[in-house]
Amino acid sequence: xxxxxxxxxxxxxxxxxxxxxxxIAGPCSLVIFGVTGDLxxxxxxxxxxxxxxxxxxxxxxxxxxxxxxxWDDQDFTQVVHDAVKQYAxxxxxxxxxxxxxxxxxxxxxxxxxxxxxxxxxxxxxELDEQRGxxxxxxxxxxxxxxxxxxxxxxxxxxGLSKPQHATDETQxxxxxxxxxxxxxxxxxxxELNDVVSEVFDQPSVFRIDHYLGKETVLNLLALxxxxxxxxxxxxxHYVDHVQITMAEDIxxxxxxxxxxxxxxxxxxxxxxxxxxxxxxxxxxxxxxxADDLVAEKIKVLSACRLPEDLAAHTARGQYAAxxxxxxxxxxxxxxxxxxxxxxxxxxxxIRVDIDNRRWAGVPFYLRAGKRLGRRVTExxxxxxSAPHLPFDSSETSDLGNNAIVIRVxxxxxxxxxxGAKVPGTAMEVRDVTMDFGYGHAFxxxxxxxxxxxxxxxxxxxxxLFPRHEEVELSWRILDPITAHWAAEGQPEPYRAGTWxxxxxxxxxxxxxxxxxxx
Amino acid sequence: xxxxLPATTTTAVAKKLIKLRQEGGAVTLGRVLTLVIVTDTSSxxxxxxxxxxxSREHPCRIIVLATGxxxxxxxxxxxxxxxxxxxxxxxxxxxxEALVHADTLVMPLLLPDAPIVAWWPREAPANPGADVxxxxxxxxxxxxxxxxxxxASIRRLAEAYRPGDTDLAWTRTTIWRGLLASTLDQPPFxxxxxxxxxxxxxxxxxxxxxxxxxxxxxxxxxxxxxxxxQAVTSVTLTRASGDITLARPSGKxxxxxxxxxxxxxxxxxVRQLHECIAEELRRxxxxxxxxxxxxxxxxxxxx
Numbered sequence: 001x002x003x004x005x006x007x008x009x010x011x012x013x014x015x016x017x018x019x020x021x022x023x024i025a026g027p028c029s030l031v032i033f034g035v036t037g038d039l040x041x042x043x044x045x046x047x048x049x050x051x052x053x054x055x056x057x058x059x060x061x062x063x064x065x066x067x068x069x070x071w072d073d074q075d076f077t078q079v080v081h082d083a084v085k086q087y088a089x090x091x092x093x094x095x096x097x098x099x100x101x102x103x104x105x106x107x108x109x110x111x112x113x114x115x116x117x118x119x120x121x122x123x124x125x126e127l128d129e130q131r132g133x134x135x136x137x138x139x140x141x142x143x144x145x146x147x148x149x150x151x152x153x154x155x156x157x158x159g160l161s162k163p164q165h166a167t168d169e170t171q172x173x174x175x176x177x178x179x180x181x182x183x184x185x186x187x188x189x190x191e192l193n194d195v196v197s198e199v200f201d202q203p204s205v206f207r208i209d210h211y212l213g214k215e216t217v218l219n220l221l222a223l224x225x226x227x228x229x230x231x232x233x234x235x236x237h238y239v240d241h242v243q244i245t246m247a248e249d250i251x252x253x254x255x256x257x258x259x260x261x262x263x264x265x266x267x268x269x270x271x272x273x274x275x276x277x278x279x280x281x282x283x284x285x286x287x288x289x290a291d292d293l294v295a296e297k298i299k300v301l302s303a304c305r306l307p308e309d310l311a312a313h314t315a316r317g318q319y320a321a322x323x324x325x326x327x328x329x330x331x332x333x334x335x336x337x338x339x340x341x342x343x344x345x346x347x348x349x350i351r352v353d354i355d356n357r358r359w360a361g362v363p364f365y366l367r368a369g370k371r372l373g374r375r376v377t378e379x380x381x382x383x384x385s386a387p388h389l390p391f392d393s394s395e396t397s398d399l400g401n402n403a404i405v406i407r408v409x410x411x412x413x414x415x416x417x418x419g420a421k422v423p424g425t426a427m428e429v430r431d432v433t434m435d436f437g438y439g440h441a442f443x444x445x446x447x448x449x450x451x452x453x454x455x456x457x458x459x460x461x462x463x464l465f466p467r468h469e470e471v472e473l474s475w476r477i478l479d480p481i482t483a484h485w486a487a488e489g490q491p492e493p494y495r496a497g498t499w500x501x502x503x504x505x506x507x508x509x510x511x512x513x514x515x516x517x518x
Numbered sequence: 519x520x521x522x523l524p525a526t527t528t529t530a531v532a533k534k535l536i537k538l539r540q541e542g543g544a545v546t547l548g549r550v551l552t553l554v555i556v557t558d559t560s561s562x563x564x565x566x567x568x569x570x571x572x573s574r575e576h577p578c579r580i581i582v583l584a585t586g587x588x589x590x591x592x593x594x595x596x597x598x599x600x601x602x603x604x605x606x607x608x609x610x611x612x613x614x615e616a617l618v619h620a621d622t623l624v625m626p627l628l629l630p631d632a633p634i635v636a637w638w639p640r641e642a643p644a645n646p647g648a649d650v651x652x653x654x655x656x657x658x659x660x661x662x663x664x665x666x667x668x669x670a671s672i673r674r675l676a677e678a679y680r681p682g683d684t685d686l687a688w689t690r691t692t693i694w695r696g697l698l699a700s701t702l703d704q705p706p707f708x709x710x711x712x713x714x715x716x717x718x719x720x721x722x723x724x725x726x727x728x729x730x731x732x733x734x735x736x737x738x739x740x741x742x743x744x745x746x747x748q749a750v751t752s753v754t755l756t757r758a759s760g761d762i763t764l765a766r767p768s769g770k771x772x773x774x775x776x777x778x779x780x781x782x783x784x785x786x787x788v789r790q791l792h793e794c795i796a797e798e799l800r801r802x803x804x805x806x807x808x809x810x811x812x813x814x815x816x817x818x819x820x821x
Contacts (some may be wrong), residue, residue: 003709006702012734013699020689020797022696026703055693058700059774059782095771095785102783132779134704170705479733514693 002153022056026456027226028136028173029062029103029127031120033111034143035076036067039179044085044142044208045080047450053088053096056455060131063102064123068110076106089448094148103131105213106284111143111150117158124160135163144258145192152176152199161199161291177206177457180271184262185482186475193468206457207471209442211272211377212464213449213456215438216412217279219380223406223414230404231381240401241511242364243380244276245518247372251319251496252346264487265316265348265478268368269318272377274301276408277364280379281354290462303356310484312510316345317494317501319371326495329371331496345491346370347500349507350481363511366417367504371496376518377408391427396432401461403516405422412438440485520601531594531608532626532766538598544756549605550631551578551802554651557640559586559611564791565639566607571792573605576799578635581624582609583651585617587754592616592623621650633657633802637795640664647680659798661686668722673821676812681804687722688808689794693786694727694750694764701755701762701776710735717750719743724750729815731755737752741819746798788800 004012014021030048032040051057065076070184081101085092105123109116127133137160141151155161163172178196183189196205211217233239246268252259259267275297281294307313318408321331332338332346346371354364383402396419403417414436422428438446456464485491492501499515508515521538523531531721549584555565562584569580588611597607608627616623628634636655638646646652646660662671662685670701675685702710713731717724724741727750732739744751752765 003711004735006707006709008705008707011699011702012736013695013702013731015807017810018695020692020800020805020807021699022692024696025699026700053785055696055786059697060780061783093785093787095787099771099783099785130780132776132782205806349752 010451022054023459024056025058025061025455027058027060027134028135028138028458029064029124029131029133030140030454030458031064031066031124032134032140032142033066033147034141035071035079036064037142040065040142041079042087043448043450044140044454045083046089047075047448047454049080049084049097049100050448050451051090051455052100053090053093053238057100057458059099060133061100062105062127062131062133063100063367064120064127066107066109066116066120067129068108070108071106072107073104079103080104089451093400103127111147111154112227114154114157117160119345121158121160128435132172134156136174137163138175138177139282140177140454142179145178145183148178148192149195152194152195160385168423171333173204173460174200175204175206175457175460176200177208179321180209181262181266182207182271183475184266185479186472189468189471189475193471197468202468203462205468206453206465207467208453209271209275209466210449210453211408212275212338212466213451213453214408214412215446216406216408217276219412219414219438220276220279220406221288231284231383234381235359236362238383239362239384240281241362241513242277243382243516244273244280244364244366244378245380245516246273246368246377247375247499247518248370248496249372249375250296250326251371252332252335252338254336255421259340260342260344263316263345263348263482264368264370265345265350265482269350269366270474270478271466271471273366274441275367275470276306276379277352277366278380281359281364283358288463290419290465293463294467297466298469298473300356300387301470303354303359303475304473304477305353305355306480307351310481311488313351313507314481314484315347315349315501315507316491317347317369317487317504318342318344318491318497319346319369320493322371322373322496322498325374327494331493332371343490343491345485347372347504348496349500349504351389351507352477361408365508365515367500373497373499373503373517377412378518379406379408380404380516380518381406382513382516391429395427398428400431405516445503519597519599521596523596525589526594527590527592528594528610528623528626531596532676535606535608535627536597538596542718549577549579549629549632550798551576552629553578553605553799554624554655555581555582556582556620556636556638556651557582557584560583561639562609565637566609567639568639568791568795571606572617572795572799574744575796578605578799579627579629580607581627582607583617583620583624584609585612585614586613587613599757602817619650622655623628624651630776635659635799635802637661641666642675645678646675646683647678656682657798657802657804657810659686659795660684662722663687663690667692668720669725671821672725672812675815676816679809679813681806681809683812684798684805684808685722685726685812685814686791686798687795687813688726688805690723690789691727691730692797693789694753695730697764697772697774697786698731698753698755698762701764701774705712706757706759708759710737710755710757712740712756713736714740714742714752714754714756715750716742716747716752717745718747719745721749723821725816726811727753728819729817730811731817732818733811739818 278297285292351369494501642660748769766772
């Protein structure tokens with residue numbers, strides 16, 4: 001008997017038919033910069049624990065925190081422990097926690113402190129010895145973009161950005177994870193990219209848009225490309241227009257420092273909404289491999305065209321004081337930290353046309369705002385009216401356009417709106433909805449977006465991360481609009497808790513359409 | 519809510535379900551499968567509990583077919599809402615002779631167009647695929663470990679294997695298999711010369727784990743059986759550079775030792791029944807890997 005060969009490419013214990021086998025990340029560690037931030041505490045640390053608890057992290061996984069606080073390993077472990085207990089999705093199990101806790105380290109220092117990065121390099125090297133992380137390390141930059149250049153340069157200087165001891169048999173990796181915003185316009189996005197790509201090569205840079213890790217966004221691809229019944233009508237023969245909405249009910253909270261001067265368009269439309277547009281409108285990719293998927297997204301983003309009259313086809317607003325769902329709330333200009341004459345928009349709506357055979361003549365309306373009626377993100381594909389109705393007009397007066405609505409959050413699911421006969425002797429047709437709730441049909445405990453994304457980084461699977469080309473293209477679409485707005489002065493105020501300023505309704509009325517109330 | 523329907527028919531039960539749905543709103547919406555649990559009255563509670571927990575992940579209609587003596591005909595019980603997790607449970611208690619036509623008995627209660635999964639929590643029929651319920655199910659879940667003679671059961675199941683069969687003893691090995699597979703992803707890349715699986719003497723997961731290793735690695739496998747041990751206690755893969763050992767002496771925490779690498783402690787509790795059922799319901803197509811391990815790999819393991 002001669003045993004089966006084992007090579008780097010062929011592991012006999014992995015069989016493509018063996019669908020149960022969990023895909024566990026190889027030996028590696030994660031270094032988080034900015035561990036004292038909200039994102040790290042509420043999302044990243046709990047996601048790491050959840051992954052560990054589900055057995056998807058390698059046995060010797062290590063988590064290193066880097067921050068200015070005067071902590072030692074124990075203090076930081078306690079911080080992670082508290083964050084996990086409070087925010088983790090999966091139940092807290094002492095054994096699972098112990099396993100993770102053994103690999104937790106902390107390095108104290110500021111980003112300009114060379115000695116601290118030396119210390120970090122030493123810590124990471126020690127982890128290779130003590131935890132068997134074998135030189136594979138990911139750096140999560142949960143820090144403001146202004147700190148990216150410094151951190152990247154320090155990582156390069158201390159030798160952390162490039163693995164040593166690569167041999168024929170092993171090629172350890174270093175990866176860097178960055179969060180939005182990827183700049184505030186095309187020029188700054190390029191600058192940022194230059195800084196990062198100086199230190200890390202493109203395939204090692206993972207840009208996180210957490211929307212792309214959401215179950216429903218991935219389901220959009222399943223809905224479109226795994227089914228026969230939607231794709232035939234997914235074009236300008238049948239679709240009248242598409243509305244993509246991301247509404248938040250909260251104000252800017254304590255984020256004035258970041259938000260003031262940025263506004264809703266740069267904060268949300270540039271990344272989340274244009275990504276959703278790309279996934280809704282793109283052609284079928286050759287496969288779901290990163291390169292094929294990105295190729296289709298880039299094609300559709302390059303075909304995007306803005307209206308010539310930006311004043312008529314965009315709208316912006318700023319929330320004013322009001323009562324939202326029974327609670328008194330401040331106006332944007334009264335929030336702590338905003339300039340009293342700030343022209344930053346908290347509501348933005350734009351029209352984008354896509355110049356290709358499938359979508360010519362079908363406008364895509366994108367809107368995003370804060371302090372709106374309720375928190376909801378959805379994609380509504382609104383269909384044309386039937387070309388002929390064999391009913392009296394009085395019988396169909398309640399009938400609207402058919403629509404397919406993909407709810408991204410909350411209450412993920414899909415709704416189809418269509419006409420049905422009202423019970424009774426008269427032939428009366430009215431809109432009804434058919435609803436698919438993700439949580440009703442599948443696991444209620446579907447993984448958090450960050451769990452999926454962190455695991456993808458550690459496994460080195462890039463399909464869920466936007467590339468730099470996509471970032472550039474989105475800025476190309478948005479830059480003329482923000483430039484136009486900059487010359488317009490104060491945005492139109494809207495009462496908190498409503499669906500935005502009157503100009504947004506007028507914008508759609510000009511095209512003979514109305515916003516859906518989500 | 520629990521509703522008792524003594525001396526009834528399943529047509530009446532189906533009508534009652536529709537009525538409940540109209541009165542109470544969202545019952546039976548979005549169910550993805552029908553799970554038929556075939557058992558006797560002694561082990562229904564445990565099976566329903568596990569299925570209810572699993573139903574949080576896979577909302578389903580659960581039909582329990584319990585053999586038991588009733589005064590006359592068939593007794594039914596409907597559980598919905600808080601008493602049924604994210605599922606709805608219909609318990610049918612009938613005398614053995616009424617279960618000869620078990621397929622037509624449950625027919626009115628099956629969800630239209632949704633897959634049917636049959637589960638025998640303890641003793642399974644000798645040939646599950648030929649059983650009346652088994653024949654109409656897309657998936658047949660047996661549990662050789664919980665039967666009276668696990669090692670004889672798993673070999674009987676191997677004789678009768680049909681695509682769509684799975685056994686929970688196989689499900690119990692998944693995490694072990696995942697960890698073992700990932701050790702071979704790393705250098706040095708050397709063939710495994712010999713594998714040793716140790717654990718509880720009558721546990722059929724040992725046989726399946728050994729069968730899998732033997733089949734995939736094409737090497738000698740030894741099984742060391744210790745009475746009183748807790749499930750699988752260790753697996754050793756012997757290579758030229760040394761042994762990879764994954765050992766779980768306590769039933770909670772495992773130690774992974776590899777040559778020239780630090781030892782790793784891994785939280786690896788013995789899997790609960792509901793976790794196994796949830797995993798089983800995740801995929802409803804046949805498990806080809808299990809089929810191969812059961813029908814071919816198991817021959818390598820001394821019975």
